[in-house]
Amino acid sequence: MNIATDTRSRIIAAAKPRFHSRSYANVGIQEICEGAGVQKGSFYHFFPSKRDLVMAVIDEFADEWANGFVAEAFDPALPPMERIDYLIDAAYFWQKSIKQVHGRMLGCIFGNLTLEVSTQDDILRAKLLAIFTRAKSRFKETLEQAVATGTIPPLDAGLTAEAMLAYLEGVILLAKAQNDPELLYRLGPAIKTLRIELSGG
Amino acid sequence: MNIATDTRSRIIAAAKPRFHSRSYANVGIQEICEGAGVQKGSFYHFFPSKRDLVMAVIDEFADEWANGFVAEAFDPALPPMERIDYLIDAAYFWQKSIKQVHGRMLGCIFGNLTLEVSTQDDILRAKLLAIFTRAKSRFKETLEQAVATGTIPPLDAGLTAEAMLAYLEGVILLAKAQNDPELLYRLGPAIKTLRIELSGG
DNA sequence: CTTGCATTTTACCGAACGGTCAACTAGCAT
DNA sequence: ATGCTAGTTGACCGTTCGGTAAAATGCAAG
Missing domain, CATH: 1.10.10.60 (Homeodomain-like)
Incomplete structure (x- = not known):
């Protein structure tokens, strides 16, 4: 075995x-x-x-991230909003190191696969969506703690978390179009300016 | 002929x-x-x-947008920030109508192609990048006018424009993962909360 | 009527695609 | 030693891939 x-x-x-x-x-x-x-x-x-293989690949990437940068970034010991900074930094340095080795910005495998296959394979789409949903939860918890500690004014943590995840994916997409991870450095920190207010009570 | x-x-x-x-x-x-x-x-x-065909397809989509929703949204007669609202609305309704007809959220063809081919074909990547650059310019002009009219405080219009474009692409990506254009409706308006300050006078 | 050019048809290329199959090997338990 | 099973091998399936080439059309100007 x-x-x-x-x-x-x-x-x-x-x-x-x-x-x-x-x-x-x-x-x-x-x-x-x-x-x-x-x-x-x-x-x-x-x-x-082939689909089963790519599912295993997705799992490995997800584990790698969850046990690596994501675990470091979302360290409860860090002040909430600094965790988000950390994550952006980690994404930046990771893409940068990949480009140094590989010569190209490869972007986010989950985003890449989502745009390629999600209209053609609902099982793969569900798998990728689950990963985004988990990532969103991390952001959400962080925002809730930031609100609880008074670091930021109250907001809709769920929607803002989703917005932040979307922004991160979008910045990576644009950086890939430019083949330049530096865009992550320039645009990344603005993720903290995103806000969606609580609607109705 | x-x-x-x-x-x-x-x-x-x-x-x-x-x-x-x-x-x-x-x-x-x-x-x-x-x-x-x-x-x-x-x-x-x-x-x-095949590459030449897809380039022609990209051109047609770009023209369609430039002469359609984009021209309507970036109407100089509209107050600057309302143009951005308009564009988000247009993207939402477009994706929604596609889903009604086709049964699926198809997302943005430029974003789709970018993530699929930009590591494999620099000519296509350049073509797609040029489209994003044009889109960014539209956002930038709008932000500059919003600042000039005092609608919003001064900011780095170039970088904020790029951030907004990234956010839009990211929201569309996430919506495609969920096969649900309603995400555009919920997250879209937050695009106006994005801000990148002017750095160093 | 003919020359010339743009367009179209049809047959074809080698390579790659995802996937299957039967035969074979190795290790282990009875 | 025998039988079972997990793993491995290599040949093979039909189909599709992007792309080519030559011959056949249609048409318009000379």
């Missing part, structure tokens, strides 16, 4: 950077198998379909 | 909704030719490559 798991994770490891740097449709299973040093028959022993 | 032009524009007309509703890689030239009632050889008489 150890070796078997190794094959499976080698496949995922080969698929991750490819899906991130190109697109779902543009990366073939053949190429992933070559990258992983695995035969196509083996691939289909572990993954019923 | 009339009939010839007709063939060319039939090809573009067949390609537009397909690229918009799916993706660049997922739409084949064969299918576009069938949709246009044209032979593949004819296609390559008018377009040297």
